[in-house]
Amino acid sequence: MFGLLLAAICGICQPVFAILSGRLANTLLLMEIEDPQFLASGIQACLLFVGIGAFLVVIAFIQFCCFNIACTRITRRIRNAYLLSILRQNPSWFEKNHSGALNTKLNE
Numbered sequence: 001m002f003g004l005l006l007a008a009i010c011g012i013c014q015p016v017f018a019i020l021s022g023r024l025a026n027t028l029l030l031m032e033i034e035d036p037q038f039l040a041s042g043i044q045a046c047l048l049f050v051g052i053g054a055f056l057v058v059i060a061f062i063q064f065c066c067f068n069i070a071c072t073r074i075t076r077r078i079r080n081a082y083l084l085s086i087l088r089q090n091p092s093w094f095e096k097n098h099s100g101a102l103n104t105k106l107n108e
Contacts, residue, residue, distance in 0.1 A: 002066050003063050003066030003067045003070065006059050006060075006062055006063035006066065007063050009059055010056060010059055010060055010063060013052060013055070013056045013059075016052060017049075017052065020045055020048055020049055020052070023041075023045050024042070024045040024046070024049075027041045027042050027045060028042070079106060082105075082106060083106065086102060
């Protein structure tokens with residue numbers, strides 16, 4: 001559940017980057033270079049880019065770790081259920097299916 005929340009936050013950050021790009025473009029296109037507000041506005045936009053970018057890297061990494069852990073647990077449960085179902089088979093079933101084929105199916 002935590003991974004889904006972080007994925008939503010990562011998704012929200014993408015439009016924020018578009019808004020910041022627009023602000024930076026307005027600063028560069030509409031203000032004069034000699035204007036004292038030009039430098040302050042440009043630095044503010046750049047710092048916001050860096051800050052949100054660093055935040056997004058951390059959030060995306062934690063999100064990846066959460067989803068990786070969830071996928072590993074799901075895969076383990078599926079493999080355990082498959083192995084238990086193999087162990088419940090009749091002995092004649094094992095004569096038809098070779099152990100190498102069963103191992104390959106388990107690792108797929």
